[in-house]
Amino acid sequence: MTLNRLLARFGMLVVALLVVAMNVIAQGKTVTGKVTDSKDGTPVPNASVTVKGTNTGTTTDATGSFRLVVNDANAVLVISSVGYNNYEVTVGSQLDLSISLTAASGTLNEVVVVGYGTQRKKDLTGAIATVSAKDFVKGAIQTPEQLISGKVAGVQITSNNGAAGSGSRIRIRGGASLRASNDPLVVIDGLPVDNGNALSLINPNDIESFTLLKDPSAAAIYGSRASNGVIIITTKKGKKGKVRFNFSAQGFLQNAIKNVDMMNAQEFTSVLQSKPSLASVANLLGKNNTNWQDEIYHPAFGQDYNLSASGAIINGKVPFRVSGGFLNQDGILRTDNFKRYSGALNLSPRFFKDNLKVDLNMKVAQTVNADADFGAIGNAVTFDPTQTIRTNSNRYGGYFEWLTSDGRPASNSNRNPLALLYMRDHRREQNRFIGNIQFDYSIPFVKGLRANLNLGTEFANERGNFVKTDSAAAAYPSIGGKGGYRNRSYLERRNNLYDFYLNYVREIKSIKSRIDFTAGHGMQEYFYYNFNYQNSYFDGSPNGPAPTFLSNNSDDINGDDGYTMLSYYGRLTYSLANKYIITLNGRADGSSRFSKANRWGYFPSAALAWRINEENFLKNSQVVSDLKLRLGYGITGQQDIPGLYPYLAVYNQSNNNGLYQLGSTFYNRLGPVEYDPNIRWETTRNINAAIEYGFYNNRITGILEVFSRNTKDLVSIVPIPLGANFANSLLTNVGTIESKGVEVTMNFIPIKNETTQWDFGFNVTYANPKITRLLINDDPNFVGNRITNISGSVGGVAQIEALGYRPASFYMYQQIYDQNNKPIEGLYEDLNRDGLINEKDLRVFKPSDAPVYFGVSSSVTYKKLNAGFVLRGNIGNYIYNNVAMQYGVLNQASIGAGPQNMHRDYSQTGFINKQELSDYYIQNGSFIRLDNINFGYDAGRIGKNTNLRITANIQNVFVITKYKGIDPEIAGGMDNNIYPRPRTYVLGLNLDF
Secondary structure, three states, X not given: OOHHHHHHHHHHHHHHHHHHHHHOOOOOEEEEEEEEEOOOOOEOOOOEEEEOOOOOEEEOOOOOEEEEEEXXXXXXXXXXXXXXXXXXXXXXXXXXXXXXXXXXXXHHHOEEEEOOXXXXXXXXXXXXXXXXXXXXXXXXXXXXXXXXXXXXXXXXEEEOOOOOOOOEEEEEOOOOOOOOOOOOEEEEOOEEOOOOOOOOOOOHHHEEEEEEEOOHHHHHHHHHHOOOOEEEEEEOOOOOOOOEEEEEEEEEEEEOOOOOOEOOHHHHHHHHHOOHHHHHHHOOOOOOOOOHHHHHEOOEEEEXXXXXXXXXXXXXXXXXXXEEEEEEEEOOEOOOEEEEEEEEEEEOOEEOOOOEEEEEEEEEEEEEEEOOOOHHHHHHHHEOOOOOOEOOOOHHHHEOOOEOOOOOEOOOOOOOHHHHHHOEEEEEEEEEEEEEEEEEEEOOOOOOEEEEEEEEEEEEEEEEEEEEOOOOHHHOOOOOOOOOEEEEEEEEEEEEEEEEEEEEEEEEHHHOEEEEEEEEEEEEEEEEEEEEOOOEEEOOOOOOOOOOEOOOOOOEEEEEEEEEEEEEEEXXXXXXXXXXXXXXXXXXXXXXXXXXXHOEEEEEEEEEEEEHHHOHHHHOOOOEEEEEEEEEEEEEEEOOOOOOOOOOOEEEEOOOOOEEEEOOEEEEOEEEEOOOOOOOOEEEEEEEEEEXXXXXXXXXXXXXXXXXXXXXXXXXXXXOOOOHHHOOEEEEEEEEEEEEEEEEEEEEEEEEOOOEEEEEEEEEEEEEEEEEEOOOOOOOOXXXXXXXXXXXXXXXXXXXXXXXXXXXXXXXXXXXXXXXOOEEEEEEOOOOOOOOOOHHHOEEEEEOOOOEEEEEEEEEEEOOEEEEEEEEEEEOOEEEEHHHHHHOOHHHHHOOXXXXXXXXXXXXXXXXXXXXXXXXXXXXXXXXXXXXXEEEEEEEEOOOOOEEEEEEEEEEEEEEEOOOOOOOOOOOOEEOOOOOOOEEEEEEEEEEO
């Protein structure tokens, strides 16, 4: 079945459910009311209001108000909310009710989603953080991870760039690997999903909560994939009660807020004309003043619409939620566009007196990317600002280009940035389906025992079509060649899950104990297909007939790759007197990615907790409302390393530079690729200690965590003797990384009364990973692995993995300055005092990732108004200003067929040539970013059954930093061709009816 048919049937199902749902809305007397906290009179939102003995019900809105139709004057309403005692009231002749709920003494009995089930909040012993919908970041949210940016200690989310639909890099307590993935495992409604593009196709509007498992004592239940933490996403579900509809709409405007600091036409002309050696280049200057960066960027508009219905169907017995969404976002770079069509369905029927619970979750999405040519950004930075955008000629689309004497585009010049954007068509269509069904059966003849079967599947494909015409200068035919081209691609991924576990919970009141035991077995299969198409070319004479694509008869198909993982896991939580808790986890994973000798990995963990506030000396305290100590130890793994089967011998076909001659014919040769037959898992050992506290009825709460993490069997590249294993380097298990850190989280409620509530919170994380081993055998002459190429350089490398330092630290010469603090070109510190400046004088200088990062958030509600902000920051990260290095030198102006613009940094240095390894270009990237300001107004009812909420947001409000480039927030620390993050203005409305 094609995805289009699947989407069509999904849409038909949505319509059918809505029709059925509308038919079951009850008719009768309308009762209104407001639910408040009995202690301080504040509204209680999302409280459940149901007619006792029926499935009729509703929930309170943000002001605690509700409206419900009842058929019987003797009906009894049951009002319930997490953290409060249930309240019952007979309707009688009342039409407007005032209801006060009292706080339940056991608020910590609420459950938290963890790996394979739930646990009571008070029984948690690991580093687990939960962010629910009410605390999400507000605004134009395109990808789910943005909902929690800055909200959780130890979690750093960095958007890849400002492109439409761009995702983010997520790090939980920093990275644990060098060559393997550092991405956390993502689990959506119980289904671990493929890390490739895992979040970008999920509609953020469908998400109910995030649970983050940060330490191995919490994450070890996921074993071989949990070294970088686990993100558990729970989507919104239906609830029993009358059908409610929700419609939200947002419109937003984005614009660029800063350009690369390049010279304008007057400055550029002045520099060239002042240099006699550049007289020939200056003669090519034009008479215009074109800001090419302003030309490629434009104000970009977007819209986001979502419609959902939830309630119960089939005589009120089957809770459901169904939703659909459409996002259309233009990027600030011209021709950049991202569209997402999404749908979700949840059905939660219950059978056999609620002993059998069935949860069906389905999510479909289609995204369409019109990808702009990001190369236009670099060309806009360097293109001659004295030239016009267009010419009077119709050739090359009418755009100005640097040409050779015979009228062809010069091969050694940059290209008109607007031509790069408009003279190509690159589209990617991604389709994704994620679905699972869980059967949870409470076995009636064994009290407390239930069985859970989870069957899930994930399917994703991507089709790409890339066309550039032969009239585009960037793809113009060489003499006798062919120009323009079309490239197609097709990728497919599938992921099937089969999982079964038993859970047994028993209260032993005689000894005040509680046992919660889970044991299970699972299998997950991954399949990958990759179809490679040969390029099709236009028939190339510029003066010939209309261009046509040549035939393509030899498409290559590389597919049917995949692997399987088998798992056995268990968890035991024992609680004594609600004060002392121990949790034991264990998992065994077997992966077909490794040889039989190394196929299985074992990942245990143990954690203890002491709820001190339950001791007699604190139990009745009016000050201390919660106090818990935690200590945990665990081992997790990482199997997402380079290569699908890295233990197998592979032979590659040589290219045209490695042919073998036999007679007069040349043949490609097969050559062996280096491999390690004994390669195995990376394993991470972690110790975590924490204190959780709450004071004054939890008006002040917080967590202090300290952790120590050690990753061994680290996959890294090591040098080996020439001729050994047919290579001079090998990917193998050799390295270790040690990391120590501290996390601080604090939340306050300074004001809470009948009309006003102010919530304020902040979190700070310090994480300091250091490499402690990189070689099989120690070598005092080995300085480390050089990594990260410098853009615009031939062989230049900016970073290093070195013993005793953070991964990806910079490796530079120490620049010497004159008495005016101006760098002296080519003059560096002779660190070893041997009279020579060479590689022995390079030093490890500053980390690219911040050792300290923080988030601050606040929200204030006054009657029907609310406002808030989210602020984030990094301290101690450094950035290599590759843009200033590459373009801030005099020789930059004359490296092409025509003049190329220069960075204003030239006025600070006067450099003639590039100084690639000067630490002058390593700049402090510490920053404070006001990420979000949001406002909202609950307008209340605008009709009989419709509530209206109006919102406004500003995103990326300002950045405070010393960094001289466009943006200091760059994952990896290399600033070479960044798509700037825009400032976004958002207006939205939400209708609940």
